[in-house]
Amino acid sequence: MKVGVPASASSSSKRQRCHILHKFSYSSIAPQVNQQLHREFSGMGIHSFEIIVGIDFGTTHSGVSWAANGASKTIRLINTWPDPQAQNASKEKVPSSISYQNGVPKNWGYVVGLNDESFRWVKILLEENHKYATTVAPVNTLLRKVEKTAQDVVSDYLKLIWDYTIDDIKKFHPEDTFDLRVILTVPAIWSAAAKDKTLRAAKSAGIPGRIKLVTEPEAAALATLKEKADENQLKVGDAFVVCDAGGGTVVGPKLRPGLDYLRRGGLCGSAFLDVAFIKHIETLVGATQYQDIKESNRKRMMKDFEFGIKRCFSGKNDPDFSVELIGVKDDPGSGIVDDTIVIKPLSSL
Incomplete structure (x- = not known):
């Protein structure tokens, strides 16, 4: 859950005023990144038909949304992930899980069976400086068994996500020709090396070269700032705080309009x-x-x-x-x- 909290100082008492503005669902980051990128691209004078895809690749679950950069910019949040066990196949997130057979991907997401040897939490291993060797020991054991690196597994998973996303887009634009821009979220606390591995994995997965990495809490903060500003719930000088409590990491950035934001966090997610x-x-x-x-x-x-x-x-x-x-x-x-x-x-x- 993402919770936006503004804190402003009273000129008379200098006491902080805090209240909850908005609760984000787990699936909110990808659509909000899209909204932000729409504004950026419009400012760059881009008006040709293109589709912008936001991928929120998480430690435990992932989500995808996309939108055509046209007049309405209606955001399509994918919630029809394959799930043979679901009575109501409408879920905004899909498990970041994948299994292999003879060295090639077998099942992913909800389709991974209880008897499958599957990868979970592999995203953590993209950050070499983590301190949870015992926690991810089963992942390392399985990596050796299938003779793959964590980056390889992430790439295989992202390819399955990407192929499913392209199929979803073609349902709505079967005859159209369009350009693609991709926004991929990453934890704000990650090192440059971990971000580089994520980018390499995405490119190996066949995702187009124009990939923009955006930190998860920054995307949530920008979206909430825009939304609440439109509702006149923020004023000039207010500080803005978002807690991004995810599956692997928890980060809390503090944002003030026009200024850089501070961030603190760690590998302590759900x-x-x-x-x-x-x-x-x-x-x-x-x-x-x-x-x-x-x-x-x-x-x-x-x-x-x-x-x-x-x-x-x-x-x-x-x-x-x-x-x-x-x-x-x-x-x-x-x-x-x-x-x-x-x-x-x-x-x-």
Whole structure:
């Protein structure tokens, strides 16, 4: 979630005034980058028919939007990602996950099966200076098995995303000829080397050469600034703060119109909540028993956590949650009965 917060100082008391302006959905960055780029290109005198594509490649999930640089500039947010398990195939993001068979991509996104050996969180490895060797150890093991680098895997995933995007564009413009501009978001805290690897991976994926890298929180800040300025909710001199809490990184830039923005953050996104949850379950059932449970059943449990507990938890008067872990032994004293583990909020413990 992206939350925009303006802070302005009163001339009399010099106290800061803060309130929540807007909550961004996880899929907001790519469309907002498009809006910003529309303004830039218009200012450059570009009026030919072109399509601008925004790709938000995330650690856990990714999203894509596109728009024709015409009069209406209507943004098309792709929400029809392939998902054989979905009853309602309308999701703004697709998992940043890919599996291989005989060295070539097999499945990606929601199509990755519970029994597939799949890559997750591989984006983190594009930044060499990360400090989570233990967390991404399974990724490194799988890289050696398929004889690929993290950049190779990212490139393969982006190619699948890109091919699907082109097919989506052709549904609306089957006979048209157009130019393409691509905006790809990157974490603001990434090094120049990590950004260069992202760019190389995108080009290897067949994405056209005119690729613009935009930092995720900067895109969100610019979009919110424009939106709220149109609604007269900001005034000259206000400072603007956005917290970009993503799957891998969390960054909080402070922006003041006309000035550079400050940013602070780190690798502490929601993916590390998954790691903490796994450690909690291991402690609850015992590390040996947990490792003996089929991997597909453990993955199914993590789906319960990802799409249930993690998204529903509010921290205020939460009910008891539960996850299914097929194969775990009953332990009523620990809330484990019939392959179901009860997860109690901290306030009730």
